[in-house]
Amino acid sequence: MSRDDRRNHKGRQRNRGGQRQFSRSAPSQRSRRADPARLVAFRVLRAVALDDAYANLVLPAEIRRAKLDKRDAAFATELTYGALRAQGTYDTILGQNVDRKLTELDPPVLNALRLGAHQLLQMRVDTHAAVNETVGLVRDQIGTGPSGLVNAVLRKVGEKSYQQWVDELTADLGEVEALALRHAHPTWVVRALRQALKAQGRGEELAELLAADNAAPEVHLVGLPGELEPTGYEVLTSAVEAGAQLSEYLEGAAVFRGGDIGRLPGVAEGVLRVQDIGSQWIAQALTSPTVGPGERWLDLCAGPGGKAALLAALAAEYEVHLQANEPTPHRAELVQKALSPVPQQAWSLRTGDGRTIGELDTDFDRIIVDAPCTGLGALRRRPESRWRRTPSDLAELTVLQAELIDAAAGVLAPDGLLAYVTCSPHMAETLVQVEDALSRHADLELLDAHEFMAEVALPSGAELVQPQQNPTGEVAAKTVQLWPHIHGTDAMFFALLRKAPV
Numbered sequence: 001m002s003r004d005d006r007r008n009h010k011g012r013q014r015n016r017g018g019q020r021q022f023s024r025s026a027p028s029q030r031s032r033r034a035d036p037a038r039l040v041a042f043r044v045l046r047a048v049a050l051d052d053a054y055a056n057l058v059l060p061a062e063i064r065r066a067k068l069d070k071r072d073a074a075f076a077t078e079l080t081y082g083a084l085r086a087q088g089t090y091d092t093i094l095g096q097n098v099d100r101k102l103t104e105l106d107p108p109v110l111n112a113l114r115l116g117a118h119q120l121l122q123m124r125v126d127t128h129a130a131v132n133e134t135v136g137l138v139r140d141q142i143g144t145g146p147s148g149l150v151n152a153v154l155r156k157v158g159e160k161s162y163q164q165w166v167d168e169l170t171a172d173l174g175e176v177e178a179l180a181l182r183h184a185h186p187t188w189v190v191r192a193l194r195q196a197l198k199a200q201g202r203g204e205e206l207a208e209l210l211a212a213d214n215a216a217p218e219v220h221l222v223g224l225p226g227e228l229e230p231t232g233y234e235v236l237t238s239a240v241e242a243g244a245q246l247s248e249y250l251e252g253a254a255v256f257r258g259g260d261i262g263r264l265p266g267v268a269e270g271v272l273r274v275q276d277i278g279s280q281w282i283a284q285a286l287t288s289p290t291v292g293p294g295e296r297w298l299d300l301c302a303g304p305g306g307k308a309a310l311l312a313a314l315a316a317e318y319e320v321h322l323q324a325n326e327p328t329p330h331r332a333e334l335v336q337k338a339l340s341p342v343p344q345q346a347w348s349l350r351t352g353d354g355r356t357i358g359e360l361d362t363d364f365d366r367i368i369v370d371a372p373c374t375g376l377g378a379l380r381r382r383p384e385s386r387w388r389r390t391p392s393d394l395a396e397l398t399v400l401q402a403e404l405i406d407a408a409a410g411v412l413a414p415d416g417l418l419a420y421v422t423c424s425p426h427m428a429e430t431l432v433q434v435e436d437a438l439s440r441h442a443d444l445e446l447l448d449a450h451e452f453m454a455e456v457a458l459p460s461g462a463e464l465v466q467p468q469q470n471p472t473g474e475v476a477a478k479t480v481q482l483w484p485h486i487h488g489t490d491a492m493f494f495a496l497l498r499k500a501p502v
């Protein structure tokens, strides 16, 4: 049975449940009770809309609360993430079938319609089951009032496939607007991604990137290096026995497809961690030129501690010291926890604004500024984030990014290395930041970050991070832009700067 067949089979089984209920009930009592998996998705959408919650944090708690079995949990996950991810496209389709503006609908009703649309258009749920179960959810959670509207709208939506709706709605649109609707991204994000791809000589790859943003990311693992208890080597070996595959790109990294990560040896101790390979790679690259005795390292924006944990483990191995910094107290706690498997003499943690790091009165030999950013390179992980961000966020973030670079440059030792990193490929946060930093700091020189990435990589990884053939300008040529559709990582940006020796 192929994957598609299996999905259809599962879908049919689920639909049979819906239809049995339908045929046994009097019409007024049809689907009065909400199906638990759909109810979980509905609750998560409400938390995302009302409390600005992150779906990836709320969903597991809701699944546990509803005591869903594995199959229902998978259904709830696909429904939640899919409805959030494609929200803009579903709203456009729903807008064609509702007799008023969507903003005039009660938010819970709109959320229910989005859930219904996702089941109808992307989940292969039978039309009757998708409509009846959504109407049941509405009756159970909102009341009978809007159930007629939900029933009528979803029936109309279900008359065409996703492809048909999108073909029809994009017929008169320009290229960017059409791609935005087809791949469910805001138009301004598509423009920003197109510009960033073009700067790297990859202008033709826009549709591939947008499609990759809509696929679930693989789970990447890191085994922290050094003499930890257990060691990273031991825990990676156990992970491989449990089905993980060692990365072809980077030592110490593995890819895990399926299964319960929490049960893998080393996870409870914090030695085996989930971390995007791009993130691991950049942290390692910063440590690739020979580490001298007594070096001091700084992670200026450390929360929640992914890169800091790896850097601290490397610092312990080299017998040098990492200063981690994070202003938000609850994120600083996460950093503390992430660093806890590494011997305490290798690191310390400051809870404070990175812009005041000069207060420590210390110079650092290697600094990473993994700056707060729009996160447009990590859209795969946060299904709601693309619709939450707005271009106006950029103004505030880019000012903060520049101030953090300046603060880092101020405490960078002569000959020291400064890594500027974002999980966004937006040019205002990447190339423009680096160009501006170079013009503000005459003592900073831009190094070719590809060489440092290649230095720490396994052979096929080194091949993968070769500089682009047609970058636009020196900064684009010397900085690394990772992409989900090419590297299988988040779209992280990495620039490496060196301060002039005295």
Ligand SMILES: C[S@@+](CC[C@H](N)C(=O)[O-])C[C@H]1O[C@@H](n2cnc3c(N)ncnc32)[C@H](O)[C@@H]1O
Pocket: 279, 300, 301, 302, 303, 304, 305, 306, 307, 308, 325, 326, 327, 328, 331, 352, 353, 354, 355, 370, 371, 372, 373, 400, 404, 423
């Ligand atoms: C992209 S995240 C860093 C991710 C982290 N390096 C990791 O690998 O897990 C950016 C971090 O910068 C922090 N931040 C925000 N404003 C800051 C400031 N003024 N100074 C330093 N860090 C700041 C955020 O709280 C957030 O934890």
